[in-house]
Amino acid sequence: MDAAETAGKAAGKTAAADLAPHELRILVAVDDRRGFSAAAQALGLTQSAVSHSIRGTERKVGAVLFERGRKGATPTAAGAAAAAHARRVLRLLDTLVAEARGADRGTVEGPLRIAAFRSVALHLLPAALERLTARHPGIRPEVRVVRELGAGTAGEVAEGRADVGIATIGGTSPVPAGLIGDVLLEEPYALVHPAGHPDPRSLPLVDWHENCGSYTREWWGRQDWIPEATVLTEDDGAVLSMVSNGHGMAIMPALSLTGAPDTIEITDLGTERPTRSVGYVTTPELASSTAVRALIRELRAVRA
Template sequence: MTTGFPNPNELALLLAVERGGSFTAAAEELGLTQSAVSHAVRTVERKIGAVLFERGRAGARATAAGERALVHARHILRQHEVLRAEARGAAAGTTSGPLRIAAFRSAAVHLLPAALERLTTGNPRLSPQVSIVPELGRGTMGEVIDGRADIAVATLAEDATPAPGLLVGELLREPYLLVYPAGHPAPRTLPLIDWAENCSAYTRDWWSRQDWLPPATMTAADDGVVLSMVAQGLGMAILPELSLTTIPAGVTVEPLDDHPPTRRLVHLTTRAGAQSVGVRQLVHALRATQSAASRGEKR
């Protein structure tokens, strides 16, 4: 029986099989033969003690054991990359290498750019890589859990518990606002436009108390499309403040009431990721950006 822990090359090979969906595609990516990839996967499976891929005519699909192994492989290989980059950076007095960030659309559009400008101005050799991930299902948090991102900007309800092993830091709380076509005499009678990513679950208590609020009669792909539809006079919407950084002509925004629902934005990372210089500096840049915004300065 083969013993020992899979080495980094073997872990990278598993990820190549996942990306390609077959041993043949992984072989082409890595410049190996299909038989060499097959043999390597069998070796790793013996080391781990579980079948990692189902083989078939459709290719190779990860088993439940394989899914877990792939998650750990991503985290382990990422720590190898961070180790090399940060050790070399410490020797040279710089911070370099990729920084993988997952964010939902409005955060990526309105919150991250100013923070990334602060970050890269002081660390020109750092390379942020931003993935826009809808806040549906596991959302941006899932990207960190699965090892696809070093840090996530996420929405998190007050009563929500993050996955074990994740560290959470609050960035801001923003109110929801009423958005409607300018000049409409009775905006609360208009049809409601919503979008799938809207955090209505976080505000369900407030939502349920609003007798005037009808079920959504129209839905859109994201908050930016919702705002455009309102500008065209198609209805009203309830949007978080961050989505209203730029308000198009023909749109009026006003408070909902004295105690509007709010959306809580946080950053999430693993305990290992929190030790990364790049992650720590991004968190510092995000907080500095929010501090400047609260003082009315340019983001």
């Protein structure tokens, strides 16, 4: 290998490291808004400046990041991955500043982005956030409620849109690759039906789509008495409302049944009942930050 080839390969290895924060912000803006014009407007730049920056980033990365077309800019697989990393790098830079400024005071100021699914946002987060902000008044929680389906809340963290996700994880639903986390609580599923019904298992099933572990899926498949759902809703709150009004029965986790009305009855499913593991996920680079550690501590405290 001659000197020119060696120098060329070295340059290729370091080019991506030369990306500046403003280039990452432009990359994220184009990905978020799916267009150069919209990104330019959001950033207060000209469209040509955004286009020039993206071309430069593509040259440094060595991959096409967006497909250009009349409908805007669609991220390629490389573009989606680059945008996710860019969000996380930018967030880490923000954290660096916040942690450095707060080092002498032993606290930190700034936003803490949390992704949570509905029942957690209703019944677990409020108490934890109350404790968090009392101890760290400079932290500003920003909660995004996300359906726990597919990538769910963990996907928000992986893509750099959230610092912490409250997700369904556990032995049969492992923490996604590239993230770290732990289980906060195990909640059992129960049969939920109109109060006083003589044969609740004969009722039609009201259900909703959500992520669940392999044991839950296997258990469900072994239950000959569970019919196909005749009512399929967007979330567990709608399921509970349908059941409480006499439109069927459901199988729901305990957190979703917090504050359930008197018009429903909750029946235990026995010792082999399925459970749902609820835990937190975050990125390795943010796991040691003051805000993330403080939130995890308060989440554990409210479930103790």
